[in-house]
Amino acid sequence: MDYPDRFDVIVIGGGHAGTEAALAAARIGAKTLLLTHNIETLGQMSCNPAIGGIGKSHLVKEIDALDGAMARATDRGGIQFRVLNARKGPAVRATRAQADRVLYKAAVRSILENQVNLQIFQQAADDLIMDGEQVAGVVTQTGIRFHAKSVVLTAGTFLGGVIHIGLDNHDGGRAGDPPSIRLAQRLREMPFRVDRLKTGTPPRIDARSVDFSVMEAQPGDTPTPVMSFMGSQDEHPQQVNCFITYTNNRTHDIIRNGLDRSPMYTGVIEGIGPRYCPSIEDKINRFADKDRHQVFVEPEGLTTHELYPNGISTSLPFDVQMELVRSITGFEQAHITRPGYAIEYDFFNPQDLKHTLETRHVPGLFFAGQINGTTGYEEAGAQGLLAGYNAAARSLERDSWYPRRDEAYIGVMVDDLITHGTSEPYRMFTSRAEYRLILREDNADLRLTEKGRQLGLVGDQRWARFEAKREAMEQELQRLRSTWVHPATPEAEQLDSKLKTPLGREYNLADLIKRPELGYADVASLKGEAVEDVQAAEQVEIQLKYSGYIDRQKDEIDQMRRQENTPLPDDFDYEQVSGLSNELKAKLMQQRPATLAQASRIQGMTPAAISLLLVYLKKRH
Amino acid sequence: MDYPDRFDVIVIGGGHAGTEAALAAARIGAKTLLLTHNIETLGQMSCNPAIGGIGKSHLVKEIDALDGAMARATDRGGIQFRVLNARKGPAVRATRAQADRVLYKAAVRSILENQVNLQIFQQAADDLIMDGEQVAGVVTQTGIRFHAKSVVLTAGTFLGGVIHIGLDNHDGGRAGDPPSIRLAQRLREMPFRVDRLKTGTPPRIDARSVDFSVMEAQPGDTPTPVMSFMGSQDEHPQQVNCFITYTNNRTHDIIRNGLDRSPMYTGVIEGIGPRYCPSIEDKINRFADKDRHQVFVEPEGLTTHELYPNGISTSLPFDVQMELVRSITGFEQAHITRPGYAIEYDFFNPQDLKHTLETRHVPGLFFAGQINGTTGYEEAGAQGLLAGYNAAARSLERDSWYPRRDEAYIGVMVDDLITHGTSEPYRMFTSRAEYRLILREDNADLRLTEKGRQLGLVGDQRWARFEAKREAMEQELQRLRSTWVHPATPEAEQLDSKLKTPLGREYNLADLIKRPELGYADVASLKGEAVEDVQAAEQVEIQLKYSGYIDRQKDEIDQMRRQENTPLPDDFDYEQVSGLSNELKAKLMQQRPATLAQASRIQGMTPAAISLLLVYLKKRH
Numbered sequence A, B: 001m002d003y004p005d006r007f008d009v010i011v012i013g014g015g016h017a018g019t020e021a022a023l024a025a026a027r028i029g030a031k032t033l034l035l036t037h038n039i040e041t042l043g044q045m046s047c048n049p050a051i052g053g054i055g056k057s058h059l060v061k062e063i064d065a066l067d068g069a070m071a072r073a074t075d076r077g078g079i080q081f082r083v084l085n086a087r088k089g090p091a092v093r094a095t096r097a098q099a100d101r102v103l104y105k106a107a108v109r110s111i112l113e114n115q116v117n118l119q120i121f122q123q124a125a126d127d128l129i130m131d132g133e134q135v136a137g138v139v140t141q142t143g144i145r146f147h148a149k150s151v152v153l154t155a156g157t158f159l160g161g162v163i164h165i166g167l168d169n170h171d172g173g174r175a176g177d178p179p180s181i182r183l184a185q186r187l188r189e190m191p192f193r194v195d196r197l198k199t200g201t202p203p204r205i206d207a208r209s210v211d212f213s214v215m216e217a218q219p220g221d222t223p224t225p226v227m228s229f230m231g232s233q234d235e236h237p238q239q240v241n242c243f244i245t246y247t248n249n250r251t252h253d254i255i256r257n258g259l260d261r262s263p264m265y266t267g268v269i270e271g272i273g274p275r276y277c278p279s280i281e282d283k284i285n286r287f288a289d290k291d292r293h294q295v296f297v298e299p300e301g302l303t304t305h306e307l308y309p310n311g312i313s314t315s316l317p318f319d320v321q322m323e324l325v326r327s328i329t330g331f332e333q334a335h336i337t338r339p340g341y342a343i344e345y346d347f348f349n350p351q352d353l354k355h356t357l358e359t360r361h362v363p364g365l366f367f368a369g370q371i372n373g374t375t376g377y378e379e380a381g382a383q384g385l386l387a388g389y390n391a392a393a394r395s396l397e398r399d400s401w402y403p404r405r406d407e408a409y410i411g412v413m414v415d416d417l418i419t420h421g422t423s424e425p426y427r428m429f430t431s432r433a434e435y436r437l438i439l440r441e442d443n444a445d446l447r448l449t450e451k452g453r454q455l456g457l458v459g460d461q462r463w464a465r466f467e468a469k470r471e472a473m474e475q476e477l478q479r480l481r482s483t484w485v486h487p488a489t490p491e492a493e494q495l496d497s498k499l500k501t502p503l504g505r506e507y508n509l510a511d512l513i514k515r516p517e518l519g520y521a522d523v524a525s526l527k528g529e530a531v532e533d534v535q536a537a538e539q540v541e542i543q544l545k546y547s548g549y550i551d552r553q554k555d556e557i558d559q560m561r562r563q564e565n566t567p568l569p570d571d572f573d574y575e576q577v578s579g580l581s582n583e584l585k586a587k588l589m590q591q592r593p594a595t596l597a598q599a600s601r602i603q604g605m606t607p608a609a610i611s612l613l614l615v616y617l618k619k620r621h
């Protein structure tokens, strides 16, 4: 049957990508349908119960700055919050939260159910409706035909999913969920480059069988960090500890002895796994000299005894899993509630995508999340938001949008994927960004919320909150710049104890904050009142303290942007550029970058090669 | 691999039967493993979000009296409580609660996770381990071999499950969950009589698209009833309303026009559905003269907008579902979030079971729940408890146990199933019990808790609570019997206004309560203080008011029990009993009842036939 209502956007899949995609499309006013296997699994965390972490929290806060759900759900579901790299510079600081799975899922579902313009429908998508070359809708498992101008596919690990435990394997989308076989077959008939990746998860453990007294407790930070720019500590449920333990030589022996029945080491699994979330068998192999590896023992929630032993993801046979778990300090009596496993699934070469995440081959069809070769909830959510916006913009005939590399980690990720493709699951790191000091997690709202508002993504509540914060920052900066401390006054004396040499002349408060020995807290209330808004205060401090570095990066960006504007014509004949290596020529001809900046990010490209292109271009004119 | 620990009992399946089975086995001290597809779906309600109702609440309270989980979970998850038949006699009164699915599931999971002796493991069971004729364990999907002396199978609708929507169908255990195909195949190779049944569920509706102003609101009762004997109103979450609307002639026309694409009416579905939860297409067919059917609009929870339209279960094609839903008052703009569907599944002829729910053909293998041909959470839970107890008792070499028909609805159900088998999904009704006045929901604890304590099923907390209540009842009865009201005293005057004729002589309070015009509340505080314990007060009132009827039923039971003790020898030659119809002879020879009482419950058996058997027996001696 043809469903009578027509949609602007259909999103297939209710994971992290699908959720943000559907919400974003609906927020800008597109009539949106979220089609997913099972409403009960909306927002389900397939693997570790945590959101954020290095590089990843930047994505979460960017999603948040554009009014997405992930950070807000984290504040409602988070049971342990920490700021990683807190002692390092603000560029690499990263907020990370353990989440109660049930609360997180409930928060996501409630945000979805309360979104206007968004309808949810439970059923597997089996096929796409085509109108010539373009996508025109989705056909479900029972033959319901939903029509829409744009479709966002976010099928995660489900396409042709195969679950491996030792040398046994069976079809599955993730443990307990059926895979998407028919849709995978249909997509393989289309002109996409499809390949296989794999990812894995550790066995889960019953806390009642664990001895915590021999482990190191790891509490959250105090005061408790908050994930969303709109969030507050009041929203947080009860906070709990994580624990740390270690593998040992016996663990490693057990694993080595099991490798002949490992699906990875016997070649049963063909897909490549995530380099930065390796399985424990991978780790003892790659770091053969290490005699122990850390295991973070993370609670899965407040109302369950299940634990997530972060660090021992494995697809070894279950008998080896049991033995290896029980060889770890504190786990001697451990009862496993769910075995670890690896999953292999189809992904699409992201080089077949545009920066809007629309596929190059099928207009109107967008891909987001794990199917683009990424790993992680945050990477998925960020892509989902971008794809959802652009799918909706296409249907509503508005401008498409994507952030540049100097505007957002979302921009870095998408540009990386599209320019280089990926041969292993891609995860975000701060090191992937050129302009780390500008792309901080703390200023994601300042980078993106205004743009989000223009695009229609940002609602009134967030906008009001954002404007108040920006206003408070500006007023505070002005106050700090125009408030002076004179030597030998009581205020100066307060500072002198913290300074190497006493104040020799008058300074305004802004300049004082820039000094390495002083911070906002030391200076702001010397004269007048510090700003109440803690987020504004933090921004003011960072902006003042790092202004030199920040300005330098802004200059680089300007220069880059000028280059970026240098277009590389479609018919650019790279063969003719003398001095270029054959390898680079081949890559350039294959990838056909649209601008010089894009060309500069091709793997193996050197500044010298860029100059050759510039020279050749000028000659052509 | 062989799992190193040995279990006393393995329960396959984490639905309502599996939950109670695993808990009961663990409560009496058996080392128990609960093996289920997915820990996230433990305690999931596949269909309507409600527990209890006529006949069913009796089972829930019996489970509760034996310290099972269902009633306690209902008190923690219930969002609307009512007592049905409140104006009728106590025999047919029944408590019913709407449940928030998420809260109910969370309560069940938490009870399971905190049960000592119980381990939970997530994985599909694919096969049984046999030791000769006996069961010896379970093999999972990935080849893990768990060994146990007894196994309880509670696979619900999953064995060979096929989901139908219109003429489309696909494999599934319930919407969103994979079926059990391999296990179903293996069981079909064993000497069980397997057949197909079907059941159905209505489409779910987004409350935001519903006009409640044109429906009738149905609030819960005040004061709010409680489900568990251990429960209290403090445990209840927020209470909400249900709503009532109706189908109409247009609805019925739409359905009739869709019947040529109904899997039931075109013969695609072979399994028989539940007579008392018929699909809407069944209803308009069977009650062709009715021009409307009631639809109860039930909230699925406090944090979701999904609604369960109770009364329009259907497997019609989705286009017909949409049209029929939108023809109903208040649903004109309804958005369906999940389509209705029917599911066909394997069930086993319960005549192949013993009263302990052990299978006759495979010692140590017990069956419970939907796979025995029943329908409903309560029926499943009650069987689960019984099977779990007996499986554990077998492994621990303790006595088996099952309640008689005059002790519990659980006894009625099991005896019905084993004696008559079933050709359609069996659900409980008070009319199935011969001794309704004795098997009330309010006295389930008085009937069963002491026995449960002896069996080891009832924990200290419940036992203490129960003893206190029983003690309070006895004291109160004694007080009422020994406290006298004399005519023309102030106490008598208080009563006279409620009585047709003033008190003519002295009466004790107990006798006063027996009068139809008076109740416990009118009398108890006339002199002295009424008992504080409301449950005790209720019991005292019922026992006094209905003592005549109750005593008569007790006599009947005694007589029956004497007959019950008359054994029918295994080699009884029914051919020789003259006067018996050939049909009855055939049934008797096939079913070989062990006692006269069992024989008397064979379908078609008459008192006259029983006399013939008695006469023949006496002659034989």
Ligand SMILES: Cc1cc2nc3c(=O)[nH]c(=O)nc-3n(C[C@H](O)[C@H](O)[C@H](O)COP(=O)(O)OP(=O)(O)OC[C@H]3O[C@@H](n4cnc5c(N)ncnc54)[C@H](O)[C@@H]3O)c2cc1C
Residues within 6 Å of the ligand: A012, A013, A014, A015, A016, A017, A018, A035, A036, A037, A038, A041, A042, A044, A045, A046, A047, A048, A123, A124, A125, A126, A154, A155, A156, A157, A158, A159, A173, A174, A175, A180, A183, A199, A200, A201, A274, A277, A313, A341, A342, A343, A368, A369, A370, A371, A374, A375, A376, A377, A380, A381
């Ligand atoms: C075993 C395992 C281990 C993992 N390990 C890690 C790890 O170590 N580190 C890490 O960062 N990440 C890990 N992940 C990945 C993480 O779960 C994903 O990155 C993230 O969930 C991706 O989000 P997504 O939205 O793309 O897909 P998913 O979260 O997988 O969501 C996909 C959604 O689409 C639905 N769906 C699929 N097909 C259809 C269809 N045909 N019709 C309707 N609905 C459909 C599904 O039901 C689901 O709701 C792991 C995942 C798994 C399964």
Ligand SMILES: Cc1cc2nc3c(=O)[nH]c(=O)nc-3n(C[C@H](O)[C@H](O)[C@H](O)COP(=O)(O)OP(=O)(O)OC[C@H]3O[C@@H](n4cnc5c(N)ncnc54)[C@H](O)[C@@H]3O)c2cc1C
Residues within 6 Å of the ligand: B012, B013, B014, B015, B016, B017, B018, B035, B036, B037, B038, B041, B042, B044, B045, B046, B047, B048, B123, B124, B125, B126, B154, B155, B156, B157, B158, B159, B173, B174, B175, B180, B183, B199, B200, B201, B274, B277, B313, B341, B342, B343, B368, B369, B370, B371, B374, B375, B376, B377, B380, B381
């Ligand atoms: C579509 C539908 C409509 C229904 N309609 C009604 C109705 O109208 N009225 C009514 O009273 N009842 C209805 N029911 C029935 C009600 O859901 C069941 O009576 C009740 O859930 C039975 O409980 P159970 O424990 O026997 O099985 P279930 O609740 O089905 O639980 C079975 C459990 O076993 C697990 N399992 C199955 N196979 C395996 C395996 N091989 N290995 C490991 N785990 C396994 C499953 O994952 C699940 O946890 C309906 C059910 C469905 C699916």
